[in-house]
Amino acid sequence: MAVDLGPLAFIDLAYIGSPVRALLSASGDEFRKDAGRGQPGLHDDPTGNPKGSEWGNTHAVKLRLMPEITKSDIDFIADVLVETGKSEIMPRFRRLSSVDTRRKSSAFDVVTEADEAAEDAIIACLSQRFGGAAFVGEESVEKEPGLFGALGSAPLAFVIDPLDGTRNFSAGVPLFGLMIAAVSNGKVIAGVIHDPVGGVTAHAVLGNGATLVDPGGSLRALQVAGSVPLSEMEGIAGTNFLPEPLRSRVNSNLSKVGTTNWFRCAAHEYVLAASGHCHFLFYNKLMPWDHAAGWLLHQEAGGYSAHFDGEPYRANRMTGGLLCAPDHQTWLSLREALLSE
Structure with a gap:
Protein backbone atom coordinates (compact mmCIF):
# COMPACT_ATOMS: atom_id res chain seq x y z
CA MET A 1 0.00 0.00 0.00
CA PRO A 67 -2.11 16.48 8.96
CA GLU A 68 -0.49 19.78 8.14
CA ILE A 69 -2.36 22.87 9.29
CA THR A 70 -1.72 25.59 6.72
CA LYS A 71 -1.90 29.37 7.05
CA SER A 72 -5.14 29.22 5.09
CA ASP A 73 -6.51 26.73 7.64
CA ILE A 74 -5.52 28.99 10.54
CA ASP A 75 -7.16 31.98 8.87
CA PHE A 76 -10.31 29.92 8.36
CA ILE A 77 -10.40 28.74 11.98
CA ALA A 78 -9.79 32.27 13.24
CA ASP A 79 -12.60 33.58 11.05
CA VAL A 80 -14.93 30.91 12.44
CA LEU A 81 -14.21 32.08 15.98
CA VAL A 82 -14.55 35.76 15.08
CA GLU A 83 -17.89 35.24 13.36
CA THR A 84 -19.18 32.95 16.11
CA GLY A 85 -18.27 35.57 18.67
CA LYS A 86 -20.24 38.15 16.74
CA SER A 87 -23.27 36.00 16.01
CA GLU A 88 -23.64 33.77 19.08
CA ILE A 89 -21.65 35.20 22.00
CA MET A 90 -21.78 38.98 22.07
CA PRO A 91 -25.53 39.33 21.33
CA ARG A 92 -26.16 37.31 24.51
CA PHE A 93 -23.61 39.07 26.71
CA ARG A 94 -25.33 40.73 29.69
CA ARG A 95 -28.67 39.69 28.20
CA LEU A 96 -29.05 36.22 29.72
CA SER A 97 -32.07 35.31 31.78
CA SER A 98 -31.99 32.78 34.60
CA VAL A 99 -33.36 30.08 32.31
CA ASP A 100 -30.44 30.58 29.90
CA THR A 101 -27.91 29.29 32.46
CA ARG A 102 -27.74 25.90 34.15
CA ARG A 103 -25.37 24.08 36.47
CA LYS A 104 -23.33 21.11 35.21
CA SER A 105 -21.05 19.22 37.60
CA SER A 106 -21.01 21.81 40.40
CA ALA A 107 -21.93 25.36 41.34
CA PHE A 108 -18.63 26.41 39.77
CA ASP A 109 -19.31 24.62 36.48
CA VAL A 110 -22.08 26.28 34.50
CA VAL A 111 -23.22 26.36 30.90
CA THR A 112 -25.28 28.97 29.09
CA GLU A 113 -27.35 29.08 25.95
CA ALA A 114 -24.41 30.95 24.39
CA ASP A 115 -21.99 28.04 25.02
CA GLU A 116 -24.27 25.55 23.29
CA ALA A 117 -25.22 27.76 20.34
CA ALA A 118 -21.59 28.73 19.76
CA GLU A 119 -20.36 25.13 19.81
CA ASP A 120 -23.02 24.05 17.33
CA ALA A 121 -22.04 26.91 15.01
CA ILE A 122 -18.31 26.17 15.26
CA ILE A 123 -18.70 22.45 14.54
CA ALA A 124 -20.99 23.16 11.59
CA CYS A 125 -18.40 25.49 10.04
CA LEU A 126 -15.37 23.28 10.72
CA SER A 127 -17.17 20.25 9.29
CA GLN A 128 -17.42 21.95 5.92
CA ARG A 129 -13.62 22.24 5.64
CA PHE A 130 -12.41 19.30 7.74
CA GLY A 131 -15.09 16.71 7.06
CA GLY A 132 -13.05 13.70 8.20
CA ALA A 133 -12.00 15.20 11.53
CA ALA A 134 -13.32 14.38 14.99
CA PHE A 135 -14.84 17.18 17.04
CA VAL A 136 -14.35 17.21 20.80
CA GLY A 137 -16.39 20.11 22.14
CA GLU A 138 -16.87 20.87 25.81
CA GLU A 139 -20.64 20.73 25.57
CA SER A 140 -20.69 17.75 23.20
CA VAL A 141 -18.56 15.69 25.59
CA GLU A 142 -21.02 16.30 28.42
CA LYS A 143 -23.63 14.47 26.33
CA GLU A 144 -21.24 11.92 24.78
CA PRO A 145 -18.17 11.25 27.02
CA GLY A 146 -16.81 8.71 24.52
CA LEU A 147 -15.67 11.60 22.33
CA PHE A 148 -12.63 11.92 24.62
CA GLY A 149 -11.14 8.85 22.95
CA ALA A 150 -10.56 10.73 19.70
CA LEU A 151 -7.89 12.87 21.36
CA GLY A 152 -5.44 10.01 21.60
CA SER A 153 -6.20 8.17 18.38
CA ALA A 154 -7.72 10.40 15.70
CA PRO A 155 -5.38 11.61 12.92
CA LEU A 156 -7.12 14.97 13.24
CA ALA A 157 -9.41 16.15 16.02
CA PHE A 158 -10.55 19.63 16.94
CA VAL A 159 -10.86 20.46 20.63
CA ILE A 160 -13.40 23.24 21.06
CA ASP A 161 -14.14 25.56 23.95
CA PRO A 162 -17.00 27.65 22.58
CA LEU A 163 -16.99 29.98 25.58
CA ASP A 164 -14.09 29.84 28.00
CA GLY A 165 -14.83 31.85 31.12
CA THR A 166 -18.53 31.05 31.24
CA ARG A 167 -18.83 32.17 34.86
CA ASN A 168 -17.41 35.57 33.93
CA PHE A 169 -19.72 35.76 30.92
CA SER A 170 -22.82 34.89 32.92
CA ALA A 171 -21.86 37.46 35.57
CA GLY A 172 -21.40 40.21 32.99
CA VAL A 173 -17.60 40.32 33.38
CA PRO A 174 -15.89 40.93 29.99
CA LEU A 175 -13.19 38.28 30.42
CA PHE A 176 -14.02 35.30 28.24
CA GLY A 177 -12.91 33.81 24.94
CA LEU A 178 -13.31 31.12 22.30
CA MET A 179 -10.65 28.45 21.71
CA ILE A 180 -9.94 25.75 19.16
CA ALA A 181 -6.99 23.35 19.10
CA ALA A 182 -6.11 20.91 16.34
CA VAL A 183 -4.82 17.61 17.75
CA SER A 184 -3.26 14.68 15.91
CA ASN A 185 -2.86 11.38 17.79
CA GLY A 186 -2.77 13.25 21.10
CA LYS A 187 -0.30 15.87 19.91
CA VAL A 188 -1.43 19.49 19.66
CA ILE A 189 -0.46 20.87 16.25
CA ALA A 190 -2.34 24.19 16.13
CA GLY A 191 -4.31 26.48 18.39
CA VAL A 192 -6.42 29.62 18.03
CA ILE A 193 -7.80 31.85 20.81
CA HIS A 194 -10.19 34.75 20.19
CA ASP A 195 -11.32 37.52 22.52
CA PRO A 196 -14.69 38.72 21.18
CA VAL A 197 -14.73 41.76 23.47
CA GLY A 198 -11.34 43.17 22.47
CA GLY A 199 -11.39 41.72 18.98
CA VAL A 200 -7.91 40.21 19.40
CA THR A 201 -6.95 36.76 18.09
CA ALA A 202 -3.88 34.71 18.97
CA HIS A 203 -2.78 31.63 17.07
CA ALA A 204 0.06 29.14 16.92
CA VAL A 205 1.13 26.27 14.68
CA LEU A 206 3.54 23.61 15.90
CA GLY A 207 7.05 24.64 14.89
CA ASN A 208 6.01 27.98 13.42
CA GLY A 209 5.75 30.34 16.38
CA ALA A 210 2.86 32.24 17.92
CA THR A 211 1.19 35.39 16.63
CA LEU A 212 -1.21 38.01 17.95
CA VAL A 213 -3.60 39.66 15.50
CA ASP A 214 -5.18 42.95 16.56
CA PRO A 215 -8.65 44.08 15.42
CA GLY A 216 -7.11 46.02 12.54
CA GLY A 217 -5.26 42.97 11.24
CA SER A 218 -1.75 43.94 12.38
CA LEU A 219 0.43 41.00 13.40
CA ARG A 220 2.85 40.72 16.30
CA ALA A 221 5.04 37.76 17.16
CA LEU A 222 4.48 36.55 20.71
CA GLN A 223 7.34 36.03 23.15
CA VAL A 224 7.16 34.88 26.76
CA ALA A 225 8.70 36.96 29.54
CA GLY A 226 12.32 36.52 30.47
CA SER A 227 13.33 34.73 33.63
CA VAL A 228 13.52 36.76 36.85
CA PRO A 229 14.06 35.79 40.51
CA LEU A 230 11.09 34.07 42.16
CA SER A 231 10.44 37.10 44.35
CA GLU A 232 9.87 39.22 41.22
CA MET A 233 7.63 36.79 39.37
CA GLU A 234 4.02 37.48 38.51
CA GLY A 235 1.97 34.37 37.93
CA ILE A 236 -1.49 32.95 37.46
CA ALA A 237 -2.40 30.09 39.76
CA GLY A 238 -5.61 28.11 39.81
CA THR A 239 -5.44 26.10 43.01
CA ASN A 240 -9.15 25.59 43.71
CA PHE A 241 -9.20 22.11 42.15
CA LEU A 242 -6.18 20.80 44.08
CA PRO A 243 -6.88 18.13 46.72
CA GLU A 244 -5.99 18.76 50.33
CA PRO A 245 -3.43 18.98 51.84
CA LEU A 246 -1.71 19.91 48.55
CA ARG A 247 -4.02 22.87 48.03
CA SER A 248 -3.13 24.47 51.36
CA ARG A 249 0.57 23.79 50.81
CA VAL A 250 0.61 25.40 47.36
CA ASN A 251 -1.41 28.40 48.54
CA SER A 252 1.14 28.90 51.31
CA ASN A 253 4.08 28.45 48.94
CA LEU A 254 2.72 31.08 46.55
CA SER A 255 4.04 33.65 49.02
CA LYS A 256 7.51 32.80 47.65
CA VAL A 257 6.72 34.53 44.34
CA GLY A 258 6.04 38.21 43.75
CA THR A 259 2.30 38.13 43.07
CA THR A 260 -0.40 35.89 41.64
CA ASN A 261 -3.79 36.32 40.00
CA TRP A 262 -6.54 34.11 38.63
CA PHE A 263 -9.00 35.39 36.03
CA ARG A 264 -11.32 32.36 35.73
CA CYS A 265 -10.51 32.35 32.01
CA ALA A 266 -7.64 30.29 30.61
CA ALA A 267 -8.06 31.94 27.19
CA HIS A 268 -6.96 35.30 28.59
CA GLU A 269 -4.41 33.78 30.95
CA TYR A 270 -2.53 31.91 28.21
CA VAL A 271 -2.45 34.97 25.96
CA LEU A 272 -1.07 37.05 28.84
CA ALA A 273 1.70 34.52 29.45
CA ALA A 274 2.54 34.09 25.76
CA SER A 275 2.67 37.89 25.42
CA GLY A 276 5.20 38.22 28.23
CA HIS A 277 2.83 39.91 30.69
CA CYS A 278 3.20 37.25 33.39
CA HIS A 279 5.89 34.70 34.16
CA PHE A 280 4.11 31.47 34.97
CA LEU A 281 0.83 29.56 34.88
CA PHE A 282 -0.14 26.89 37.41
CA TYR A 283 -3.15 24.64 36.82
CA ASN A 284 -4.47 21.39 38.22
CA LYS A 285 -7.74 20.73 36.38
CA LEU A 286 -6.78 19.82 32.81
CA MET A 287 -9.83 19.62 30.61
CA PRO A 288 -8.40 19.64 27.06
CA TRP A 289 -10.60 22.47 25.78
CA ASP A 290 -9.24 24.70 28.56
CA HIS A 291 -5.56 24.07 27.84
CA ALA A 292 -4.68 22.54 24.45
CA ALA A 293 -4.75 25.75 22.38
CA GLY A 294 -3.17 27.89 25.08
CA TRP A 295 -0.46 25.38 25.89
CA LEU A 296 0.73 25.42 22.27
CA LEU A 297 0.54 29.22 22.14
CA HIS A 298 2.81 29.42 25.19
CA GLN A 299 5.23 26.83 23.83
CA GLU A 300 5.49 28.48 20.43
CA ALA A 301 6.08 31.84 22.14
CA GLY A 302 9.26 30.32 23.60
CA GLY A 303 7.98 28.99 26.91
CA TYR A 304 8.51 25.68 28.66
CA SER A 305 5.78 23.60 30.27
CA ALA A 306 5.18 20.13 31.64
CA HIS A 307 2.96 18.19 33.99
CA PHE A 308 4.02 18.33 37.64
CA ASP A 309 5.88 15.03 37.21
CA GLY A 310 7.95 16.50 34.37
CA GLU A 311 6.21 14.62 31.57
CA PRO A 312 5.35 16.58 28.39
CA TYR A 313 1.81 17.87 28.08
CA ARG A 314 -0.62 15.70 26.13
CA ALA A 315 -4.13 16.80 25.26
CA ASN A 316 -5.58 13.44 26.32
CA ARG A 317 -4.02 13.54 29.80
CA MET A 318 -6.34 15.23 32.26
CA THR A 319 -4.55 14.64 35.56
CA GLY A 320 -1.17 15.57 36.98
CA GLY A 321 -1.35 19.35 36.79
CA LEU A 322 0.40 21.71 34.40
CA LEU A 323 3.09 24.31 35.05
CA CYS A 324 4.16 26.79 32.37
CA ALA A 325 7.30 28.91 32.75
CA PRO A 326 9.70 30.99 30.63
CA ASP A 327 12.30 28.20 30.42
CA HIS A 328 13.22 24.80 31.82
CA GLN A 329 15.41 26.05 34.66
CA THR A 330 12.71 28.45 35.82
CA TRP A 331 10.19 25.63 35.59
CA LEU A 332 12.33 23.49 37.90
CA SER A 333 12.70 26.35 40.38
CA LEU A 334 8.96 27.02 40.36
CA ARG A 335 8.06 23.37 40.81
CA GLU A 336 10.37 23.10 43.80
CA ALA A 337 9.09 26.34 45.31
CA LEU A 338 5.38 25.67 44.82
CA LEU A 339 5.07 21.93 45.42
CA SER A 340 7.67 21.27 48.11
CA GLU A 341 6.60 20.58 51.71
Whole structure:
Protein backbone atom coordinates (compact mmCIF):
# COMPACT_ATOMS: atom_id res chain seq x y z
CA MET A 1 0.00 0.00 0.00
CA ALA A 2 1.49 3.32 -1.02
CA VAL A 3 2.16 5.91 1.65
CA ASP A 4 1.15 9.29 0.31
CA LEU A 5 3.29 12.05 1.78
CA GLY A 6 1.56 14.75 -0.22
CA PRO A 7 1.11 18.38 0.77
CA LEU A 8 -1.61 17.70 3.35
CA ALA A 9 0.47 15.51 5.66
CA PHE A 10 3.89 15.16 7.19
CA ILE A 11 5.62 12.42 9.16
CA ASP A 12 6.18 12.84 12.87
CA LEU A 13 9.81 11.65 12.97
CA ALA A 14 9.63 11.20 16.73
CA TYR A 15 7.88 7.88 16.09
CA ILE A 16 10.46 6.58 13.59
CA GLY A 17 13.60 4.73 14.64
CA SER A 18 17.15 5.15 13.35
CA PRO A 19 18.45 4.71 10.68
CA VAL A 20 15.13 5.23 8.94
CA ARG A 21 14.63 8.56 10.68
CA ALA A 22 17.88 9.88 9.23
CA LEU A 23 16.87 8.67 5.78
CA LEU A 24 13.50 10.40 5.94
CA SER A 25 14.99 13.59 7.30
CA ALA A 26 17.49 13.69 4.47
CA SER A 27 15.31 12.56 1.60
CA GLY A 28 11.56 12.51 1.88
CA ASP A 29 11.23 12.08 -1.88
CA GLU A 30 13.29 8.88 -1.87
CA PHE A 31 11.08 7.42 0.82
CA ARG A 32 7.90 8.45 -0.96
CA LYS A 33 9.07 6.66 -4.07
CA ASP A 34 9.99 3.48 -2.19
CA ALA A 35 7.00 3.35 0.11
CA GLY A 36 4.72 2.09 -2.62
CA ARG A 37 6.64 -1.18 -2.91
CA GLY A 38 5.29 -2.75 0.26
CA GLN A 39 4.51 -2.31 3.90
CA PRO A 40 6.29 0.61 5.58
CA GLY A 41 9.62 -0.71 6.81
CA LEU A 42 9.59 -3.68 4.38
CA HIS A 43 10.33 -1.84 1.14
CA ASP A 44 13.60 -1.61 -0.76
CA ASP A 45 15.89 1.04 0.65
CA PRO A 46 17.12 3.82 -1.66
CA THR A 47 20.64 2.37 -1.79
CA GLY A 48 19.35 -0.69 -3.65
CA ASN A 49 19.03 -3.34 -0.93
CA PRO A 50 16.15 -5.65 -1.90
CA LYS A 51 12.98 -6.06 0.10
CA GLY A 52 13.53 -8.75 2.71
CA SER A 53 17.16 -7.74 3.28
CA GLU A 54 18.51 -6.79 6.69
CA TRP A 55 17.18 -3.27 6.10
CA GLY A 56 13.61 -4.42 5.71
CA ASN A 57 13.67 -7.12 8.39
CA THR A 58 15.29 -5.27 11.27
CA HIS A 59 14.23 -1.65 10.93
CA ALA A 60 10.45 -1.61 10.81
CA VAL A 61 9.05 1.88 10.51
CA LYS A 62 6.11 2.98 12.63
CA LEU A 63 4.55 5.78 10.62
CA ARG A 64 2.19 8.22 12.20
CA LEU A 65 1.03 10.56 9.49
CA MET A 66 0.03 13.96 10.82
CA PRO A 67 -2.11 16.48 8.96
CA GLU A 68 -0.49 19.78 8.14
CA ILE A 69 -2.36 22.87 9.29
CA THR A 70 -1.72 25.59 6.72
CA LYS A 71 -1.90 29.37 7.05
CA SER A 72 -5.14 29.22 5.09
CA ASP A 73 -6.51 26.73 7.64
CA ILE A 74 -5.52 28.99 10.54
CA ASP A 75 -7.16 31.98 8.87
CA PHE A 76 -10.31 29.92 8.36
CA ILE A 77 -10.40 28.74 11.98
CA ALA A 78 -9.79 32.27 13.24
CA ASP A 79 -12.60 33.58 11.05
CA VAL A 80 -14.93 30.91 12.44
CA LEU A 81 -14.21 32.08 15.98
CA VAL A 82 -14.55 35.76 15.08
CA GLU A 83 -17.89 35.24 13.36
CA THR A 84 -19.18 32.95 16.11
CA GLY A 85 -18.27 35.57 18.67
CA LYS A 86 -20.24 38.15 16.74
CA SER A 87 -23.27 36.00 16.01
CA GLU A 88 -23.64 33.77 19.08
CA ILE A 89 -21.65 35.20 22.00
CA MET A 90 -21.78 38.98 22.07
CA PRO A 91 -25.53 39.33 21.33
CA ARG A 92 -26.16 37.31 24.51
CA PHE A 93 -23.61 39.07 26.71
CA ARG A 94 -25.33 40.73 29.69
CA ARG A 95 -28.67 39.69 28.20
CA LEU A 96 -29.05 36.22 29.72
CA SER A 97 -32.07 35.31 31.78
CA SER A 98 -31.99 32.78 34.60
CA VAL A 99 -33.36 30.08 32.31
CA ASP A 100 -30.44 30.58 29.90
CA THR A 101 -27.91 29.29 32.46
CA ARG A 102 -27.74 25.90 34.15
CA ARG A 103 -25.37 24.08 36.47
CA LYS A 104 -23.33 21.11 35.21
CA SER A 105 -21.05 19.22 37.60
CA SER A 106 -21.01 21.81 40.40
CA ALA A 107 -21.93 25.36 41.34
CA PHE A 108 -18.63 26.41 39.77
CA ASP A 109 -19.31 24.62 36.48
CA VAL A 110 -22.08 26.28 34.50
CA VAL A 111 -23.22 26.36 30.90
CA THR A 112 -25.28 28.97 29.09
CA GLU A 113 -27.35 29.08 25.95
CA ALA A 114 -24.41 30.95 24.39
CA ASP A 115 -21.99 28.04 25.02
CA GLU A 116 -24.27 25.55 23.29
CA ALA A 117 -25.22 27.76 20.34
CA ALA A 118 -21.59 28.73 19.76
CA GLU A 119 -20.36 25.13 19.81
CA ASP A 120 -23.02 24.05 17.33
CA ALA A 121 -22.04 26.91 15.01
CA ILE A 122 -18.31 26.17 15.26
CA ILE A 123 -18.70 22.45 14.54
CA ALA A 124 -20.99 23.16 11.59
CA CYS A 125 -18.40 25.49 10.04
CA LEU A 126 -15.37 23.28 10.72
CA SER A 127 -17.17 20.25 9.29
CA GLN A 128 -17.42 21.95 5.92
CA ARG A 129 -13.62 22.24 5.64
CA PHE A 130 -12.41 19.30 7.74
CA GLY A 131 -15.09 16.71 7.06
CA GLY A 132 -13.05 13.70 8.20
CA ALA A 133 -12.00 15.20 11.53
CA ALA A 134 -13.32 14.38 14.99
CA PHE A 135 -14.84 17.18 17.04
CA VAL A 136 -14.35 17.21 20.80
CA GLY A 137 -16.39 20.11 22.14
CA GLU A 138 -16.87 20.87 25.81
CA GLU A 139 -20.64 20.73 25.57
CA SER A 140 -20.69 17.75 23.20
CA VAL A 141 -18.56 15.69 25.59
CA GLU A 142 -21.02 16.30 28.42
CA LYS A 143 -23.63 14.47 26.33
CA GLU A 144 -21.24 11.92 24.78
CA PRO A 145 -18.17 11.25 27.02
CA GLY A 146 -16.81 8.71 24.52
CA LEU A 147 -15.67 11.60 22.33
CA PHE A 148 -12.63 11.92 24.62
CA GLY A 149 -11.14 8.85 22.95
CA ALA A 150 -10.56 10.73 19.70
CA LEU A 151 -7.89 12.87 21.36
CA GLY A 152 -5.44 10.01 21.60
CA SER A 153 -6.20 8.17 18.38
CA ALA A 154 -7.72 10.40 15.70
CA PRO A 155 -5.38 11.61 12.92
CA LEU A 156 -7.12 14.97 13.24
CA ALA A 157 -9.41 16.15 16.02
CA PHE A 158 -10.55 19.63 16.94
CA VAL A 159 -10.86 20.46 20.63
CA ILE A 160 -13.40 23.24 21.06
CA ASP A 161 -14.14 25.56 23.95
CA PRO A 162 -17.00 27.65 22.58
CA LEU A 163 -16.99 29.98 25.58
CA ASP A 164 -14.09 29.84 28.00
CA GLY A 165 -14.83 31.85 31.12
CA THR A 166 -18.53 31.05 31.24
CA ARG A 167 -18.83 32.17 34.86
CA ASN A 168 -17.41 35.57 33.93
CA PHE A 169 -19.72 35.76 30.92
CA SER A 170 -22.82 34.89 32.92
CA ALA A 171 -21.86 37.46 35.57
CA GLY A 172 -21.40 40.21 32.99
CA VAL A 173 -17.60 40.32 33.38
CA PRO A 174 -15.89 40.93 29.99
CA LEU A 175 -13.19 38.28 30.42
CA PHE A 176 -14.02 35.30 28.24
CA GLY A 177 -12.91 33.81 24.94
CA LEU A 178 -13.31 31.12 22.30
CA MET A 179 -10.65 28.45 21.71
CA ILE A 180 -9.94 25.75 19.16
CA ALA A 181 -6.99 23.35 19.10
CA ALA A 182 -6.11 20.91 16.34
CA VAL A 183 -4.82 17.61 17.75
CA SER A 184 -3.26 14.68 15.91
CA ASN A 185 -2.86 11.38 17.79
CA GLY A 186 -2.77 13.25 21.10
CA LYS A 187 -0.30 15.87 19.91
CA VAL A 188 -1.43 19.49 19.66
CA ILE A 189 -0.46 20.87 16.25
CA ALA A 190 -2.34 24.19 16.13
CA GLY A 191 -4.31 26.48 18.39
CA VAL A 192 -6.42 29.62 18.03
CA ILE A 193 -7.80 31.85 20.81
CA HIS A 194 -10.19 34.75 20.19
CA ASP A 195 -11.32 37.52 22.52
CA PRO A 196 -14.69 38.72 21.18
CA VAL A 197 -14.73 41.76 23.47
CA GLY A 198 -11.34 43.17 22.47
CA GLY A 199 -11.39 41.72 18.98
CA VAL A 200 -7.91 40.21 19.40
CA THR A 201 -6.95 36.76 18.09
CA ALA A 202 -3.88 34.71 18.97
CA HIS A 203 -2.78 31.63 17.07
CA ALA A 204 0.06 29.14 16.92
CA VAL A 205 1.13 26.27 14.68
CA LEU A 206 3.54 23.61 15.90
CA GLY A 207 7.05 24.64 14.89
CA ASN A 208 6.01 27.98 13.42
CA GLY A 209 5.75 30.34 16.38
CA ALA A 210 2.86 32.24 17.92
CA THR A 211 1.19 35.39 16.63
CA LEU A 212 -1.21 38.01 17.95
CA VAL A 213 -3.60 39.66 15.50
CA ASP A 214 -5.18 42.95 16.56
CA PRO A 215 -8.65 44.08 15.42
CA GLY A 216 -7.11 46.02 12.54
CA GLY A 217 -5.26 42.97 11.24
CA SER A 218 -1.75 43.94 12.38
CA LEU A 219 0.43 41.00 13.40
CA ARG A 220 2.85 40.72 16.30
CA ALA A 221 5.04 37.76 17.16
CA LEU A 222 4.48 36.55 20.71
CA GLN A 223 7.34 36.03 23.15
CA VAL A 224 7.16 34.88 26.76
CA ALA A 225 8.70 36.96 29.54
CA GLY A 226 12.32 36.52 30.47
CA SER A 227 13.33 34.73 33.63
CA VAL A 228 13.52 36.76 36.85
CA PRO A 229 14.06 35.79 40.51
CA LEU A 230 11.09 34.07 42.16
CA SER A 231 10.44 37.10 44.35
CA GLU A 232 9.87 39.22 41.22
CA MET A 233 7.63 36.79 39.37
CA GLU A 234 4.02 37.48 38.51
CA GLY A 235 1.97 34.37 37.93
CA ILE A 236 -1.49 32.95 37.46
CA ALA A 237 -2.40 30.09 39.76
CA GLY A 238 -5.61 28.11 39.81
CA THR A 239 -5.44 26.10 43.01
CA ASN A 240 -9.15 25.59 43.71
CA PHE A 241 -9.20 22.11 42.15
CA LEU A 242 -6.18 20.80 44.08
CA PRO A 243 -6.88 18.13 46.72
CA GLU A 244 -5.99 18.76 50.33
CA PRO A 245 -3.43 18.98 51.84
CA LEU A 246 -1.71 19.91 48.55
CA ARG A 247 -4.02 22.87 48.03
CA SER A 248 -3.13 24.47 51.36
CA ARG A 249 0.57 23.79 50.81
CA VAL A 250 0.61 25.40 47.36
CA ASN A 251 -1.41 28.40 48.54
CA SER A 252 1.14 28.90 51.31
CA ASN A 253 4.08 28.45 48.94
CA LEU A 254 2.72 31.08 46.55
CA SER A 255 4.04 33.65 49.02
CA LYS A 256 7.51 32.80 47.65
CA VAL A 257 6.72 34.53 44.34
CA GLY A 258 6.04 38.21 43.75
CA THR A 259 2.30 38.13 43.07
CA THR A 260 -0.40 35.89 41.64
CA ASN A 261 -3.79 36.32 40.00
CA TRP A 262 -6.54 34.11 38.63
CA PHE A 263 -9.00 35.39 36.03
CA ARG A 264 -11.32 32.36 35.73
CA CYS A 265 -10.51 32.35 32.01
CA ALA A 266 -7.64 30.29 30.61
CA ALA A 267 -8.06 31.94 27.19
CA HIS A 268 -6.96 35.30 28.59
CA GLU A 269 -4.41 33.78 30.95
CA TYR A 270 -2.53 31.91 28.21
CA VAL A 271 -2.45 34.97 25.96
CA LEU A 272 -1.07 37.05 28.84
CA ALA A 273 1.70 34.52 29.45
CA ALA A 274 2.54 34.09 25.76
CA SER A 275 2.67 37.89 25.42
CA GLY A 276 5.20 38.22 28.23
CA HIS A 277 2.83 39.91 30.69
CA CYS A 278 3.20 37.25 33.39
CA HIS A 279 5.89 34.70 34.16
CA PHE A 280 4.11 31.47 34.97
CA LEU A 281 0.83 29.56 34.88
CA PHE A 282 -0.14 26.89 37.41
CA TYR A 283 -3.15 24.64 36.82
CA ASN A 284 -4.47 21.39 38.22
CA LYS A 285 -7.74 20.73 36.38
CA LEU A 286 -6.78 19.82 32.81
CA MET A 287 -9.83 19.62 30.61
CA PRO A 288 -8.40 19.64 27.06
CA TRP A 289 -10.60 22.47 25.78
CA ASP A 290 -9.24 24.70 28.56
CA HIS A 291 -5.56 24.07 27.84
CA ALA A 292 -4.68 22.54 24.45
CA ALA A 293 -4.75 25.75 22.38
CA GLY A 294 -3.17 27.89 25.08
CA TRP A 295 -0.46 25.38 25.89
CA LEU A 296 0.73 25.42 22.27
CA LEU A 297 0.54 29.22 22.14
CA HIS A 298 2.81 29.42 25.19
CA GLN A 299 5.23 26.83 23.83
CA GLU A 300 5.49 28.48 20.43
CA ALA A 301 6.08 31.84 22.14
CA GLY A 302 9.26 30.32 23.60
CA GLY A 303 7.98 28.99 26.91
CA TYR A 304 8.51 25.68 28.66
CA SER A 305 5.78 23.60 30.27
CA ALA A 306 5.18 20.13 31.64
CA HIS A 307 2.96 18.19 33.99
CA PHE A 308 4.02 18.33 37.64
CA ASP A 309 5.88 15.03 37.21
CA GLY A 310 7.95 16.50 34.37
CA GLU A 311 6.21 14.62 31.57
CA PRO A 312 5.35 16.58 28.39
CA TYR A 313 1.81 17.87 28.08
CA ARG A 314 -0.62 15.70 26.13
CA ALA A 315 -4.13 16.80 25.26
CA ASN A 316 -5.58 13.44 26.32
CA ARG A 317 -4.02 13.54 29.80
CA MET A 318 -6.34 15.23 32.26
CA THR A 319 -4.55 14.64 35.56
CA GLY A 320 -1.17 15.57 36.98
CA GLY A 321 -1.35 19.35 36.79
CA LEU A 322 0.40 21.71 34.40
CA LEU A 323 3.09 24.31 35.05
CA CYS A 324 4.16 26.79 32.37
CA ALA A 325 7.30 28.91 32.75
CA PRO A 326 9.70 30.99 30.63
CA ASP A 327 12.30 28.20 30.42
CA HIS A 328 13.22 24.80 31.82
CA GLN A 329 15.41 26.05 34.66
CA THR A 330 12.71 28.45 35.82
CA TRP A 331 10.19 25.63 35.59
CA LEU A 332 12.33 23.49 37.90
CA SER A 333 12.70 26.35 40.38
CA LEU A 334 8.96 27.02 40.36
CA ARG A 335 8.06 23.37 40.81
CA GLU A 336 10.37 23.10 43.80
CA ALA A 337 9.09 26.34 45.31
CA LEU A 338 5.38 25.67 44.82
CA LEU A 339 5.07 21.93 45.42
CA SER A 340 7.67 21.27 48.11
CA GLU A 341 6.60 20.58 51.71
